[in-house]
Amino acid sequence: MTKLTAIVCFGLPEQQVDILMEGLNGTASEPMRWVVFGCDANLLGALYKLWGETTELIAVIIPASTEGLEEAALTILQSERIPLSETVWVLGPAVAWPGPDDARAILHSTGGRLDSLVTRLADLAARI
Numbered sequence: 001m002t003k004l005t006a007i008v009c010f011g012l013p014e015q016q017v018d019i020l021m022e023g024l025n026g027t028a029s030e031p032m033r034w035v036v037f038g039c040d041a042n043l044l045g046a047l048y049k050l051w052g053e054t055t056e057l058i059a060v061i062i063p064a065s066t067e068g069l070e071e072a073a074l075t076i077l078q079s080e081r082i083p084l085s086e087t088v089w090v091l092g093p094a095v096a097w098p099g100p101d102d103a104r105a106i107l108h109s110t111g112g113r114l115d116s117l118v119t120r121l122a123d124l125a126a127r128i
Helices: 014-024 041-051 070-079 115-126
Strands: 006-010 033-038 056-061 087-091 105-108
Touching (some): 014 033, 014 041, 056 070
């Protein structure tokens, strides 16, 4: 099984990102990188402080409304040399964008419990 290159969290609340990272930490499903687009600088900083030494984490602050930021997100991934075909995107509940066409998979968070989302991510990673 090949490790997933990156999980991209776009518009997902930072607390939920932490739960996903915790759920996949140390498992075969853990990606090589996490790219987190979030709107709370303090929480992004806390995520980086908690996970930055053990996980390759790219934290990007964006406005609360993700509308119109899709191209910027794709440009950042391109500048980090992360192929879209090797990414799984987790979109927050308020994100209207369907995600990039070239992504390996796109999951939508409903804002509820994340157990099923962690399980779906693990299942996806196991199939890679």
